[in-house]
Amino acid sequence: MALKIYGIAASRAIRPLWAAEELGLPYEHLRWHYEGPETREPAYLAINPNGTVPAIDDDGVVLFESLAITLHLAQTRPAGGLWRDSARGVGEIYQWTLWAASEIEPLARQWFHHTSFLPPAQRVEAIATSAIDKLQQRLQTLDRHLSDREWLLGDAFSVADLNLAAVLQRLKDMARSELPHARAWHQRCLARPAAQRAWALRSQG
Numbered sequence: 001m002a003l004k005i006y007g008i009a010a011s012r013a014i015r016p017l018w019a020a021e022e023l024g025l026p027y028e029h030l031r032w033h034y035e036g037p038e039t040r041e042p043a044y045l046a047i048n049p050n051g052t053v054p055a056i057d058d059d060g061v062v063l064f065e066s067l068a069i070t071l072h073l074a075q076t077r078p079a080g081g082l083w084r085d086s087a088r089g090v091g092e093i094y095q096w097t098l099w100a101a102s103e104i105e106p107l108a109r110q111w112f113h114h115t116s117f118l119p120p121a122q123r124v125e126a127i128a129t130s131a132i133d134k135l136q137q138r139l140q141t142l143d144r145h146l147s148d149r150e151w152l153l154g155d156a157f158s159v160a161d162l163n164l165a166a167v168l169q170r171l172k173d174m175a176r177s178e179l180p181h182a183r184a185w186h187q188r189c190l191a192r193p194a195a196q197r198a199w200a201l202r203s204q205g
C-alpha cells in the first residue's frame with residue numbers, strides 16, 4: 001500500500017490516522033506500541049531516528065512529527081479539502097498548527113503527565129497546577145476567536161482544526177471555565193465521521 005502509518009491509535013498516531021480518514025486515503029496501519037519492541041529496532045529507527053510514533057512512509061516520503069505529517073497529507077491531497085490555496089489560508093494553517101505545538105501541547109502534556117500518566121510517586125502537583133493555569137488564558141484566546149466562526153479558518157474544516165482539536169483532545173478536562181465556543185467547536189471536530197473512525201481504532205490497539 002502506498003501509505004504506511006506507524007503507531008498505535010492510542011498515541012499521537014491518532015493525528016495522521018484522522019487525517020487519512022478525512023482524506024479517504026487507503027493506508028496500512030502498523031500498530032506498533034510507543035514502548036516497543038518494534039520501535040526500538042534498527043529498521044524503525046531508520047524511519048524515525050527518534051524511536052517515537054507516529055511516522056509515515058508515503059510512497060517513499062518518510063516523515064516523523066505528527067503535525068508535520070498531517071500538514072503533508074493535507075497539502076499533497078488538495079482535493080481532500082483540508083488545505084487552502086491562498087497565502088492567507090496557508091499562513092493561518094501554519095499559525096494554528098504551530099500554536100498547538102508550541103503554546104498548547106507542552107502545557108497539556110505537563111498537566112496530563114503530572115495528574116494521570118506518571119506513576120503517582122513521580123507526579124508534582126505544582127507543575128500540573130502551573131500548566132493548567134497558563135493554559136486557561138490560551139483557551140480563552142481560542143474561545144474568542146471561535147465566537148463568530150464555525151471553524152478556525154472560517155466556514156470550512158481544515159487541517160488546522162484537525163491539528164488543534166487533536167492536541168486539545170482533553171479539552172473538557174482542562175477547561176476551568178465555560179468556553180462555549182471552544183467546546184462546541186471541539187465537539188464538532190470530534191463528531192466528524194472521520195474522527196469517529198480514527199478514534200474507534202483505539203479500541204483495536
Ligand SMILES: N[C@@H](CCC(=O)N[C@@H](CS)C(=O)NCC(=O)O)C(=O)O
Nearest residue numbers: 011012034051052053054065066067
Ligand atoms: N512531537 C512528536 C512526539 C512523538 C512522541 O513522543 N510520541 C510518543 C507516543 S504519543 C512516543 O512515541 N513515546 C515513546 C518514547 O518517547 O520513547 C510528535 O508529535 O510526533
